[in-house]
Amino acid sequence: MTAVRPNAPTPMTRVLLVDDDAELAELVGEYLAREGFSLDAETDGTRAVDRAASGDYQLTLLDVMLPGVSGFDVLRALRATSRIPVLMLTARGDDVDRIVGLELGADDYLSKPFNPRELVARIRAILRRTQPDGGGPGERLPERLSVDDVAVEIDRRLVRRAGAPVELTAVEFALLELLMRAAGSVVRREDLARGALGRSLLPFDRSIDVHVSRVRKKLGPRPDGGERITTLRAVGYLYTRQGVPGRL
Amino acid sequence: MVPGVFLKILLWFWTSLVLVALALELAITATTTPVEVRVSRFSESVLTSHAHEAVAILDRGGPRKLARFLDELERTTRIHAVLLDPDGYDVSGRTVPPKPVAMVAARALASGQTEMEADGHTAVKARAVAVSGERRYVLVAAVPIGLMRLLHDGLYAQGLRLLAVLLTAAAACYGLARYVVRPLATLRAATRALAKGDLSVRVGSTMGRRTDEFMELGRDFDRMAERLDALVTAERRLLRDISHELRSPLARLNVALGLARQQGSEDQAVLDRIEREAERLNALIAQLLMLAWLESGTAAPARKPVDLADIVREVAEDAAFEAKSRGREVDIAETCDAVVLGDPELLHSAVENVVRNAVRHTREGTVVAVGMRHDAHAVPARIRIWVRDHGGGVPDAALPYIFQPFYRVGDARDRGTGGVGLGLTIVHRTIQLHGGTVSAVNAPGGGLLVELGLPG
Numbered sequence: 291m292t293a294v295r296p297n298a299p300t301p302m303t304r305v306l307l308v309d310d311d312a313e314l315a316e317l318v319g320e321y322l323a324r325e326g327f328s329l330d331a332e333t334d335g336t337r338a339v340d341r342a343a344s345g346d347y348q349l350t351l352l353d354v355m356l357p358g359v360s361g362f363d364v365l366r367a368l369r370a371t372s373r374i375p376v377l378m379l380t381a382r383g384d385d386v387d388r389i390v391g392l393e394l395g396a397d398d399y400l401s402k403p404f405n406p407r408e409l410v411a412r413i414r415a416i417l418r419r420t421q422p423d424g425g426g427p428g429e430r431l432p433e434r435l436s437v438d439d440v441a442v443e444i445d446r447r448l449v450r451r452a453g454a455p456v457e458l459t460a461v462e463f464a465l466l467e468l469l470m471r472a473a474g475s476v477v478r479r480e481d482l483a484r485g486a487l488g489r490s491l492l493p494f495d496r497s498i499d500v501h502v503s504r505v506r507k508k509l510g511p512r513p514d515g516g517e518r519i520t521t522l523r524a525v526g527y528l529y530t531r532q533g534v535p536g537r538l
Numbered sequence: 539m540v541p542g543v544f545l546k547i548l549l550w551f552w553t554s555l556v557l558v559a560l561a562l563e564l565a566i567t568a569t570t571t572p573v574e575v576r577v578s579r580f581s582e583s584v585l586t587s588h589a590h591e592a593v594a595i596l597d598r599g600g601p602r603k604l605a606r607f608l609d610e611l612e613r614t615t616r617i618h619a620v621l622l623d624p625d626g627y628d629v630s631g632r633t634v635p636p637k638p639v640a641m642v643a644a645r646a647l648a649s650g651q652t653e654m655e656a657d658g659h660t661a662v663k664a665r666a667v668a669v670s671g672e673r674r675y676v677l678v679a680a681v682p683i684g685l686m687r688l689l690h691d692g693l694y695a696q697g698l699r700l701l702a703v704l705l706t707a708a709a710a711c712y713g714l715a716r717y718v719v720r721p722l723a724t725l726r727a728a729t730r731a732l733a734k735g736d737l738s739v740r741v742g743s744t745m746g747r748r749t750d751e752f753m754e755l756g757r758d759f760d761r762m763a764e765r766l767d768a769l770v771t772a773e774r775r776l777l778r779d780i781s782h783e784l785r786s787p788l789a790r791l792n793v794a795l796g797l798a799r800q801q802g803s804e805d806q807a808v809l810d811r812i813e814r815e816a817e818r819l820n821a822l823i824a825q826l827l828m829l830a831w832l833e834s835g836t837a838a839p840a841r842k843p844v845d846l847a848d849i850v851r852e853v854a855e856d857a858a859f860e861a862k863s864r865g866r867e868v869d870i871a872e873t874c875d876a877v878v879l880g881d882p883e884l885l886h887s888a889v890e891n892v893v894r895n896a897v898r899h900t901r902e903g904t905v906v907a908v909g910m911r912h913d914a915h916a917v918p919a920r921i922r923i924w925v926r927d928h929g930g931g932v933p934d935a936a937l938p939y940i941f942q943p944f945y946r947v948g949d950a951r952d953r954g955t956g957g958v959g960l961g962l963t964i965v966h967r968t969i970q971l972h973g974g975t976v977s978a979v980n981a982p983g984g985g986l987l988v989e990l991g992l993p994g
Contacts, residue, residue, distance in 0.1 A: 311786050317793040324800050355782075381785070381827070403789035403820055406796030494883040 302328040303417065304346060308338040308364060309353040309379070318351075321406045327413065335359035343372035348420070349413060353379040353402065354387050362394055369395040375416045375460045379404070392500035397461040398487050399497070415488020420447075420460040435470045438532050439513055442470060451509055461486050462505045465498070469519060469529040478526040502527055543722060547715040548708075555707035556700075563696060582652050589665040589677035592621050596629060596675070604630045619679035629675070638662050643676045721745055721752035725759060737767040778830040781823045788823065791816050825960040829943065832967040839881035839971050846876040846910060846921060846992070849886050854908050857893045865902045868893065872909040876921045878994040880972045885992075888968040891961040892925045892988050899929035899986065913991065920974075921994040926987045931980040940978055941966040965990070 305327050307315050315331030322329045330347070332338040335356050342350045350368070354361030365376060378391040378399040388399045397416050400409060433444040439452045447463055449456040458466060464486035469477055482498050483491045491498065499521075506519050512532055520528045588611065596604045604621060608630055612618050621630050624647060626640045638655045639662060646653040646664035655662045666676045724744050731739040740763060745756040795813055799806070850873060858868035878885075896906040906927050913920040932940055939945045944959040966976045974992040981987040 311789070314786065314790050314793065317790055317797065321793055321796050321800060324797075381782070403785055403792045403816075406793050493886065 302326060303348045304328050304330065305349045305351060305413065306338070306342050306347040307331045307351045308335065308342070308356070308361070309333065309351070310357050311353075318406065318409070322410070322413075325410045327410075335361070335364045338364055339367045342368050342374055342376075347374060349375045349377065349416060351377050351379060351409075351413075352396070354391060355381065362390060365391065365394045365396060369459075373457060373459055375420055377412055377416060389496055389500055392497055393504065395459055395504070397459055398489075412489070416460060418488060419464040419486065435467065437470055437473045437529065438518075440470070440509060440518070442467060452513075456508050458505065458508060461501055462508070465501055466505050466509075469527060473529040474531055476522055476526045476528045480526075482526065498527075544715045544719045547718055548711045551711040551714055552704075552707050555711065556704060559700065559703035559707070563699065585652055585663055585665045585677065585679055588617075588619065588679070589621075589667045589675075592619070592630075592677050593667045593669060593675050596621065597669075601630055617679045619677055622676045622678055624674060624676075639664075639678050639680075643678050646676050646678075718752075721748070721756065725752075725756060728759060728763075732763055732766070737763060737770055739763060774830055774834055777826060778834075781826040781830065784819075784823050788816060788820055792820075822960070825964060829960055829964055829967065832964065832971065839884055839968075841879040842882060843877050844880050844882045844885055846878055846885070846923065846994075847873050849882070849889050850908060850910050850923060853886065853890045853893050857890070857897055857906070861897045861906065864897075866897055866900055867905040868897060869905050869907055870909065871907040872911055874911050874921075876910060876912065876994050878921060878972070878992050880992070884968045885972070888965045888990065889923060891965045892923075892990065895961055896925045896927035896929075896986070896988070900927035901929055904928035912994075916991075919994055920991050923990045923992070924987060925989075926981050926985055928985040931984055931986050932978065934980065937978055937980070941976060962988075 303326065305322060307318060307329055309315055309331065310333045312331065312333060315329070315333075319329035319331065330341075332341055336359060338350075338352075341347070352361050352365060356364070361378070365378070368374070368376065376396045378388070378396040379402045380387040380391065380399050381402065391399055398412055400412055435442040435444065440456075441450045442448070442463075444467060449458050449463065449466065465482060468482055468485045479498050480491055482502075483489060483495070486501070487497060502519060502521075506517070509518055512518050512530075514532050516530065516532065518530060520530055522528060592604060592607060595607045608619050608621070620628050620639070622639075622643050623629050626643060642653050642655045642662050642664040643666075646666045650666055650668075653664045662678060662680050664676050664678045667674065669675065724741055728739050728741045740760045741756045742760050745753050791812075795809060795816065799809055850870065854868050854870050861868050893906065893908060900906050904927070906925065908923075908925050910921060910923040913922050936945075941962050943963045946959060969976045969990050969992065972992055974990060976988070976990055978986060978988045
């Protein structure tokens with residue numbers, strides 16, 4: 291496709307679509323090309339893991355309903371080696387699939403059939419988190435956040451706990467950043483969704499809760515044994531500092 | 539059922555057995571020689587020999603010997619006898635028998651035959667004895683009843699026999715009835731479970747080790763249930779598979795539509811229309827899949843505490859917002875505190891479906907009223923959520939069917955209202971899975987009143 295829009299990211303962002311529907315892949319490829327993305331399609335789950343982890347792509351679209359090997363198996367295998375952002379395509383209304391996918395480390399989900407505009411919006415939202423320099427070089431200063439024994443280098447997207455690196459996905463990193471910036475006060479779930487997923491929460495949307503619980507698990511408890519991120523039911527989450535009570 | 543067939547079998551067989559016993563008794567009585575006949579035959583020969591013997595004894599040993607002989611006779615046979623001379627006087631010196639004796643004796647003397655006279659308790663028999671060609675003496679014997687006592691004895695014995703038959707027959711019939719009815723009860727319970735939708739029910743193992751028609755029936759029932767199970771499962775799987783398969787072309791359609799828009803098609807109105815129809819198709823498939831899942835039998839709703847008041851408020855607020863743009867209102871008429879165990883998302887969508895349905899059908903400028911309250915009379919406790927619109931209502935005859943898939947009131951499919959025809963069916967299944975009930979009635983004054991009852 292030659293019709294690249296002026297505001298499209300350059301060089302072209304490469305997206306891998308893992309779906310057994312070749313015709314759909316063709317249509318999506320054509321649509322995304324006009325939005326400035328280059329799409330490759332892969333129908334085989336096992337090959338998809340290698341291709342997604344190859345570093346050639348900035349994002350993977352993964353259909354959970356693959357013939358043969360399940361999309362979840364692909365995701366699990368992929369997450370063992372790669373942090374590439376994954377947007378899952380799930381059956382509409384299948385919450386179990388969504389939550390399982392998020393727990394396995396997917397960044398977000400979109401139910402299929404989807405509106406292609408929505409697909410592009412989700413892709414952009416996820417990429418914004420993984421490519422923070424999208425706003426232009428020089429606008430952001432090298433920044434470090436640290437609370438207790440956790441230190442985050444924003445521009446290098448590095449998280450260390452007591453000096454040891456912690457592997458976080460793009461969305462998890464974005465959530466941690468949002469929470470640590472507001473450490474000591476509550477961040478509403480809705481704000482976390484907008485900030486980390488680039489979208490509003492749907493009714494009964496548990497995406498944020500699943501992501502937060504993964505961050506918690508990866509960081510482990512504070513040195514004093516306390517919970518780093520506490521939940522305020524139906525409100526949001528609070529990143530606590532050792533020895534400092536939180537504010538609502 | 540248990541008292542019905544059980545009692546019928548018991549009574550029928552018992553009555554038949556008793557009737558058979560009675561008939562047998564009658565038949566035996568009818569075909570055997572009657573007691574009195576036997577008695578009279580016996581008496582005739584015995585009496586004659588006794589009479590001759592008595593006369594011989596009188597001849598040889600005189601009245602004293604005769605008296606001893608007659609005493610002996612009475613002791614051994616309980617026949618009280620006297621020997622009279624032709625003038626009617628007693629020659630034995632024993633007690634003279636009462637009144638009828640002389641008369642019978644005279645008749646016996648005259649006829650030369652055995653004569654008999656019976657009153658209530660005694661049969662008096664007389665036999666004349668000829669001595670040297672002349673009838674000189676007559677033996678008159680009072681047979682201590684013979685007849686009546688034998689008759690009494692007979693009734694008593696018959697009564698005993700009848701009682702024995704009654705009791706034995708009752709016990710046997712009870713056993714028989716139990717034996718027949720028990721497998722029926724088992725089959726009935728299984729049929730009921732099947733009718734309720736439990737397609738996994740089988741009776742094979744509960745029929746015991748019988749080898750009769752009941753066992754055959756049980757086996758046939760199991761075969762039927764298996765077939766039904768397979769058919770229903772296949773139908774559900776087909777529905778699910780079709781819905782899944784419809785998704786792929788729909789997903790392509792959506793993207794193709796996006797492409798058309800991207801390329802700046804001139805007729806955006808047509809694209810809007812295509813998009814709307816695609817959305818409708820998508821909603822329909824989603825609902826079909828939802829229904830297929832709810833009816834799959836594997837759907838087990840979560841059992842989390844759910845605040846119904848929250849759900850009702852949220853749904854009413856959302857619906858009010860949308861209704862407003864179409865000149866309608868949604869109003870919470872009453873509410874209460876109620877927490878039930880269930881799946882929050884399913885319950886939310888159930889209430890939402892009912893309210894949206896009401897908003898679709900209520901007339902412009904009217905209010906959809908939503909309310910919830912504890913059902914004061916229900917045991918166990920129940921929470922009722924009701925939704926009332928001010929639309930045309932539903933013909934009474936159609937009310938039972940509005941929860942069936944794709945049921946439309948009237949022939950005109952109300953496409954304009956935006957429903958796909960599965961909303962209320964999903965509501966029904968959802969509430970059922972939560973152990974609740976759904977009902978719809980025409981409200982007095984017009985409009986439909988839908989009630990969801992949940993255990994709480």
